[in-house]
Amino acid sequence: MRAKTKTDIAGLVACILVYAAIQGLILTEFIGPFWQLNIILIGINIILAVSLNLINGFTGQFSIGHAGFMAVGAYVSAVLTVKLQLPFLAAIVGGALGAGALGFAIGLPTLRLRGDYLAIATLGLGEIIRICILNIQYVGGASGFMGIPRYTDFTWVFALVVFTVFVIKNFIDSTHGRACISIRENEIAAEAMGVDTTKYKVLAFTIGAAFAGVAGSLFAHYFYIAHPASFTFMRSFDILTMVVLGGLGSITGSITGAVLLTFVSATLASYPEWRMIIYSVVLIILMIYRPQGLLGNKELSLKLLGRLTGGKKHGSA
Amino acid sequence: MDSSSLVVQLGQQLINGISLGSIYALIALGYTMVYGIIRLINFAHGDIYMVGAYAGFFATSVLKLSFIPALLFSMAAAGMLGIIIERIAYRPLRNAPKIAILITAIGVSLLIEYTTMLLVSPQPRTFPAIFTADIYHIAGLVINSQQVLILVVSLLLMISLTYVVHQTKMGKAMRAVSFDTDASRLMGINVDRVISFTFGIGSALAAAAGVLVGIYYNSIDPLMGIMPGLKAFVAAVIGGIGNIPGAMLGGTILGVIEALVSGFWSSTFRDAVAFGILIVILLLRPAGLLGKNIREKV
Amino acid sequence: MALLKATKLSKVFGGLRAVSNFEIDIAPGQLVGLIGPNGAGKTTAFNLLTGVYEPTTGEIEFDGKNVVGLKPYQITQLGIARTFQNIRLFADLSVLDNVKIAYHFHVKYGLLASFLRTSSYHKEEAEIEEKAVRFLEIFKLADKKDKIAKNLPYGEQRRLEIARALAAQPKLLLLDEPAAGMNPQETQQLMEMIRWIKKEFNLTILLIEHDMSLVMGVCERIYVLDYGTIIAQGTPLEIKSNPRVIEAYLGEEV
Numbered sequence: 001m002r003a004k005t006k007t008d009i010a011g012l013v014a015c016i017l018v019y020a021a022i023q024g025l026i027l028t029e030f031i032g033p034f035w036q037l038n039i040i041l042i043g044i045n046i047i048l049a050v051s052l053n054l055i056n057g058f059t060g061q062f063s064i065g066h067a068g069f070m071a072v073g074a075y076v077s078a079v080l081t082v083k084l085q086l087p088f089l090a091a092i093v094g095g096a097l098g099a100g101a102l103g104f105a106i107g108l109p110t111l112r113l114r115g116d117y118l119a120i121a122t123l124g125l126g127e128i129i130r131i132c133i134l135n136i137q138y139v140g141g142a143s144g145f146m147g148i149p150r151y152t153d154f155t156w157v158f159a160l161v162v163f164t165v166f167v168i169k170n171f172i173d174s175t176h177g178r179a180c181i182s183i184r185e186n187e188i189a190a191e192a193m194g195v196d197t198t199k200y201k202v203l204a205f206t207i208g209a210a211f212a213g214v215a216g217s218l219f220a221h222y223f224y225i226a227h228p229a230s231f232t233f234m235r236s237f238d239i240l241t242m243v244v245l246g247g248l249g250s251i252t253g254s255i256t257g258a259v260l261l262t263f264v265s266a267t268l269a270s271y272p273e274w275r276m277i278i279y280s281v282v283l284i285i286l287m288i289y290r291p292q293g294l295l296g297n298k299e300l301s302l303k304l305l306g307r308l309t310g311g312k313k314h315g316s317a
Numbered sequence: 318m319d320s321s322s323l324v325v326q327l328g329q330q331l332i333n334g335i336s337l338g339s340i341y342a343l344i345a346l347g348y349t350m351v352y353g354i355i356r357l358i359n360f361a362h363g364d365i366y367m368v369g370a371y372a373g374f375f376a377t378s379v380l381k382l383s384f385i386p387a388l389l390f391s392m393a394a395a396g397m398l399g400i401i402i403e404r405i406a407y408r409p410l411r412n413a414p415k416i417a418i419l420i421t422a423i424g425v426s427l428l429i430e431y432t433t434m435l436l437v438s439p440q441p442r443t444f445p446a447i448f449t450a451d452i453y454h455i456a457g458l459v460i461n462s463q464q465v466l467i468l469v470v471s472l473l474l475m476i477s478l479t480y481v482v483h484q485t486k487m488g489k490a491m492r493a494v495s496f497d498t499d500a501s502r503l504m505g506i507n508v509d510r511v512i513s514f515t516f517g518i519g520s521a522l523a524a525a526a527g528v529l530v531g532i533y534y535n536s537i538d539p540l541m542g543i544m545p546g547l548k549a550f551v552a553a554v555i556g557g558i559g560n561i562p563g564a565m566l567g568g569t570i571l572g573v574i575e576a577l578v579s580g581f582w583s584s585t586f587r588d589a590v591a592f593g594i595l596i597v598i599l600l601l602r603p604a605g606l607l608g609k610n611i612r613e614k615v
Numbered sequence: 616m617a618l619l620k621a622t623k624l625s626k627v628f629g630g631l632r633a634v635s636n637f638e639i640d641i642a643p644g645q646l647v648g649l650i651g652p653n654g655a656g657k658t659t660a661f662n663l664l665t666g667v668y669e670p671t672t673g674e675i676e677f678d679g680k681n682v683v684g685l686k687p688y689q690i691t692q693l694g695i696a697r698t699f700q701n702i703r704l705f706a707d708l709s710v711l712d713n714v715k716i717a718y719h720f721h722v723k724y725g726l727l728a729s730f731l732r733t734s735s736y737h738k739e740e741a742e743i744e745e746k747a748v749r750f751l752e753i754f755k756l757a758d759k760k761d762k763i764a765k766n767l768p769y770g771e772q773r774r775l776e777i778a779r780a781l782a783a784q785p786k787l788l789l790l791d792e793p794a795a796g797m798n799p800q801e802t803q804q805l806m807e808m809i810r811w812i813k814k815e816f817n818l819t820i821l822l823i824e825h826d827m828s829l830v831m832g833v834c835e836r837i838y839v840l841d842y843g844t845i846i847a848q849g850t851p852l853e854i855k856s857n858p859r860v861i862e863a864y865l866g867e868e869v
Contacts, residue, residue, distance in 0.1 A: 062416060109600055115415050116358050120550070121599050124592035127547075131589040167730050174729030174736065175715075175722045175743070182716045185705035192665065192703070194691035194720035194783055203726075237423055244420055273439075276431040283424035288409045291417035297707070 019158050026154055034266075036154070040222055042262045043157035044215045047164045049242040049254035051211035054168055056240070057248035057297070058177065059204040060184025061111065062119040065126025066212050066239050069099040071231035072129065073213025074220035075139050078148045081221070088151040088221065092160075095217035096210040102129075103209025107202040126236055134228045144227030145220070152222040160218065164211050169251055171207070180204050184249075241283060249297030256294060325457045330580040331573060336464040336533075338572020339471035343526035344549035345556070345564035346478065347399075347519025353495040353559035354515050355411070360422035361402060362523060363546015364429040369395040369524025370444075370537040371433065377445045384447050384532075388470070391528050392521035399520025400513045408509070426546075433539040441538040444531035463533045474525055475565055478518065482561060491515055495559065544588065548575075551595040557608025566606060616679065618643040618819050619664070619695075619787055624673030625843075626656075626663055633659040634843045637673070639821075643786070646813055646820045648830045650854075651840035652863055657823045658700055660840065661789055664821075665697050666690040678786065692720050696785035698776045700792050700823075706765035710756055710775055713764050714747040717782030747782070753815075754778040770801050774808070781816055788812075790822040794829050806832050831855070839863065 022039065025031045031039070048070065055063045077095035080086045086094070110121045139145045171177050179200045182190040191197050220226040238261070246257030261279075268275035286293070344366050351359045372394040376387035406425050410418045451462040482488035490511045493501040502508050530545075531537050552571040556563025571591060578590050598605065617640045624637040634656045641647050649657050662668045664675060666687040675682050682690055705713050722743070728736045751757040754774055759767065764775060773793060780788060793809070794802045806829055813820055824830045830837060831851045839847040839854060841863040847854060854860055 056416070062419075110596070113599055113603065116356070116419070117599055117603060119419060120358065120554070121596055123547075124551075124595045128589050128592045128596075131586065131592075135585055170730050170732055171726075174740070175719050175724070176726060176729055178712065178716060179719050181708065181712075182705055182719075185708055186703050188667070188687075189699070189703035189705065190716065191667075191687040192691060192697055192699075193716050193779065194688050195716065196686075196688050198686075240420065244416070248416070273431045273435045276427050277435065280424040280427040280431070284406055284421050284428070287413070287417045287421040287424070288406070291410075291413055 015162055019155075022158075023154055038262060038266045039154060040152060040157050040218075041266075042259055043154075043161045044218050044222075045239070045242060045258040045262050046161050046255050047211055047215040047218070048239045049246065049258040050164055050168055050251055051208040051215070052239050053243045053246075053248065053251065053254045054171070054180075054211075055204050055208040056243060057250070057254075058172055058184060059180040059201060060187075061201055061205065062115055063122045063205065063208070064119050064233075064236050064240055065122035065124075065129075066208070067231040067233065067235035068126035068129035069103055069209040069212035070216035070219065070235065071133060071226075071228065072102050072209075073099040073216030074226045074231070075133060075145060075216075076213070077217035078145050078220045078226050079139060081151070082145070082148060088156070091151075091221070092214055092217045096213040099213025099216065100206050100210030103206040104202060107205035107209075111198065111201040111205060123233060123236070126231075126233060130228045130231050133231075139226075142228070144225050144229075146225050148220050148224050148226060150222060150224060152218045157218055160214055164214065165251060165255070168207070168211070172251070176200070176203070181249075241279070244283075244291075245286060245293050247293035247295035247297060250293075250295040250299055252300040253293060253295035253298075256300070326580060327577075328456075328458050330576040332458060332460060332464065333580070334573030334576030335569060336467050336572070337576055338552075338569035339467050340526045340530060340545070340568075341549045341552045341572050342565045342568025343471055343474065343522045343529075344545060345553040345568045346475070346561065347523045348550050349553040349556070349558055349561060349564040350491070350495075350515050350519045352553070353561075354491065354498075354512055355407070357407065357418055357422065358550065359407075359519075360419070360546075361425040361429060362519070363542035363544075363549065364426050364433075365395050365399055365520045365542070366523040366527045366530075366545060366549075367433065367537070367539060367542035368398055368429065369520075369527030370531045370541065371437065371442075371527075372524060373528035373531050374442055374444055374537060377447050387447070388525060388528050391524045395524030395527075396517040396521040399516040403513055403516040408512075430539050430542070437539070439539055441536045444535050444537060446535075448532050461533075467529045467533060470525065470529060474522060478522070478561070481518070487511070487514055548588075548591045551591050554595060554605055555598055557605025560605065560607045563605055563607035617641060617676070618645075618678060619821070620676045621664065622674050622676075624660070624663055624675065625671050626659055626668055627671045632843055634663065636844055637663075637840075638845060639838060641787070641819060641821060643819050644813075644817075646809070646833055646835050647822070648834035648837040649821060649823045649840060650825070650827075650830055650837060653825075655840040656843040657840055658791060659843075661697060661791055661823065665695060665789065688720070691783060691785070694784075694786035695789065696780040696783045696787075697789035698773075698780050698791055698793060700795065702772050702776050704764045704772055704776055704779070706763075708764060709761050710751065710764055710767070711744075711747055711760040713775060713779050714750055714782050715743055717779055717784075718743045718746060721784075750778060750782050769796055773797075773805075777808070777812070781812060781818075785818070787819045787821065790820065790824075792823055792825060794824055794826045797826075799828075802826055802829055805829065809833050 026036055048066065052063065052066045055061050073095035076098035077091035080091040080094045081088065106125055110118065113121055133139065134142055179190070179195045182193065182195055183197050183200055187197055242257035242261050243254050245261065246253030246255070265275060268278065344362065347362050348359060351357055369391045372391035373387050376382045376390040382390060402425055406421050407418065410421060448463060448466060453460045453462065482491060490501070490506045493504070493506060494508055494511045498508060548571060549568065552567035553564045554567070555570055556565070556567030574594065575587055575591060579587050619639065619641040621637060621639045625635040626633045637660055649660065651657055659668065663670050666682065666685050666689065670683060677693060677695060680693065682693065705716070722739055724735045724739050748757055748760060751760050756771065756775060756778065764772065767775065777793065794805055797805060809820065810833060812818060834851060837848065837851055837854045838845055839860050846859050846863060847857045
């Protein structure tokens with residue numbers, strides 16, 4: 001336990017240093033508006049990727065409708081700030097709760113589906129959510145929800161990224177996380193070992209959805225507007241790509257994937273068709289030659305950072 | 318609305334629905350055959366339908382072919398594309414985890430869409446009028462000759478497919494491979510060739526749908542395959558994924574339901590209804606109307 | 616009183632009667648075998664007893680409680696553990712992690728404790744680790760505790776699966792063809808291990824097996840299943856000479 005406390009403090013210090021460094025660069029305008037935007041996006045994408053990884057990577061459930069939960073978070077939080085004049089923190093919590101509640105409601109009936117069928121069901125559900133939002137005039141319908149105050153800044157994003165990674169990592173390293181991983185490995189064996197597989201599948205799904213809601217809240221409160229077109233299947237697929245690129249079952253992998261792909265998107269922003277073509281070719285090659293992604297299910301550990309290879313494997317706490 | 322005009326409206330939507338349903342059926346057949354044979358949801362299939370439409374466009378406006386040669390040209394072109402895609406992107410992943418091949422399929426889909434956009438511009442194109450629309454009025458119903466064309470061509474293609482699947486050696490091989498791949502291999506069936514053939518036929522049918530849609534709706538664009546692709550997949554699931562008559566049935570049912578929803582309720586919720594039906598079927602009867610339940614051995 | 620009692624159990628799949636009128640009665644501390652030709656329905660019976668399948672008709676009583684309709688994880692929590700015909704380890708996890716899962720449903724710390732890593736989390740995690748390692752030592756797998764399960768040799772994988780099942784502290788252990796794929800020497804070691812775990816963990820054991828030397832060697836009583844029904848039951852000696860059994864196996868060496 002002593003050792004763990006040491007690494008905890010080291011981690012905390014590292015976080016503070018990174019935060020101070022980047023915030024300093026932003027405040028002194030060393031990092032211009034384009035990259036400021038992208039740093040915010042990287043943070044949001046990290047939250048999305050890590051939360052999706054909990055569902056797909058650690059629990060082995062095939063969910064490709066994550067954008068729907070992001071949308072719920074975005075819209076619920078926007079309603080709380082714009083229509084109900086609540087402070088940002090309350091809006092974020094509201095967005096998370098809304099998305100989480102929907103995740104629970106959806107997860108309960110659909111998580112008995114397996115593999116391809118679950119994938120298609122989540123895809124369909126993501127689309128249904130988006131189409132429903134498109135038809136709700138109270139939140140702007142097809143024109144989108146306008147006039148959202150820009151509360152999101154680097155500090156908020158950084159804090160929530162750290163919070164997300166902290167919560168999810170601790171979940172994974174506990175007996176509850178082990179239960180989820182055992183479901184991924186062999187659901188029937190997990191059930192035979194006394195694990196309530198339904199409960200844990202729904203739990204992972206709900207937690208993942210809630211954090212997607214957090215990301216959605218941050219997103220809406222940066223871009224002044226929330227529009228259904230930001231939450232299509234393409235968005236779900238973007239997040240999935242980050243997770244798979246980084247490695248299903250690796251938190252540092254998801255972070256890496258989010259950073260890399262946001263970076264690539266930013267660089268190719270002026271060439272949208274080329275961006276998609278490069279994206280898809282990279283994806284196809286990745287799947288054929290290295291389907292486990294960059295880090296597989298290992299984590300980047302500080303000791304081996306220099307060698308860029310995997311470190312502590314998940315599950316051996 | 319008085320009862321006679323309600324009946325007329327109903328009949329009208331039924332006609333529209335059957336046309337739409339035939340299109341869905343043609344596309345759904347490709348999904349269902351590929352799933353039946355290698356358990357893959359070919360996300361790129363909707364984009365093959367789009368390529369078929371563009372091939373038809375090319376054949377009619379550049380090569381100045383008439384309807385039937387253009388249709389055949391388009392079907393051949395798409396068939397070849399389907400076979401090439403299987404060879405390059407899916408065959409190496411035959412034994413890979415499900416998520417890898419699904420992501421690859423999505424990748425292929427995006428690649429086709431955006432390459433097309435780069436090549437022919439994202440702007441919609443107008444399909445040349447090679448089959449003018451004559452309007453018939455029968456019993457108060459409006460029937461478009463193009464709708465008749467769609468129905469006739471679809472039926473002919475589906476009958477041909479049924480013949481191939483049940484009366485030819487290759488068709489028998491297809492059925493064998495979808496039942497038990499390893500046993501088929503042991504019986505001397507060239508499984509790779511059968512899979513290629515399946516992709517080819519499925520793609521050709523989707524292309525035919527694309528050409529028919531080009532003729533009927535006049536406008537084609539690189540992203541036109543996304544929604545019809547997803548909905549055709551829903552149709553395949555309704556009928557029972559892997560089941561060929563199921564795809565035809567599912568397509569027709571979905572087309573009719575969509576037409577009725579559009580006509581009598583709201584066209585904005587039309588797409589949501591299709592997905593809603595998908596969810597309901599997956600939850601209540603995942604094997605679909607004509608499919609069989611497959612248990613995992615414990 | 617019987618520890619496990621099944622009466623008039625049957626399972627029908629569509630048109631197929633996989634199991635019919637299956638009746639079994641096992642007293643605490645017994646070592647009972649379930650044999651029969653391939654396809655007789657033995658694994659189906661196991662699946663019925665562990666809640667994987669719901670019986671079409673019939674009752675199952677375990678330790679005085681009716682368990683029909685319970686989900687598999689609930690039945691495990693009541694005290695029945697099992698192994699599988701085709702080994703179902705958590706293949707990509709370490710040997711240690713495979714065993715740790717068995718302690719999951721005994722853990723007391725909740726979600727909040729996990730998120731915040733309170734002292735109860737640390738304490739229980741340390742306990743789990745210690746218990747798991749000690750358990751592996753008993754099964755002579757402790758030196759391989761960090762190895763990935765799928766990389767173990769076959770015999771050790773089977774041993775691990777049994778160890779994992781036992782870590783769940785069951786009263787009744789169901790073994791589905793534990794000797795499958797083993798040579799005579801390994802089978803002998805397995806027999807000794809089965810006798811040993813029964814004594815050491817105070818178990819009742821029901822096992823499915825095709826290897827007759829194992830069955831005859833360890834079982835006190837044997838049930839014989841053919842085409843889904845019990846055709847005979849008794850001591851190994853009685854079963855050996857039972858004409859119906861011999862007929863069912865059609866001249867197999869019994």
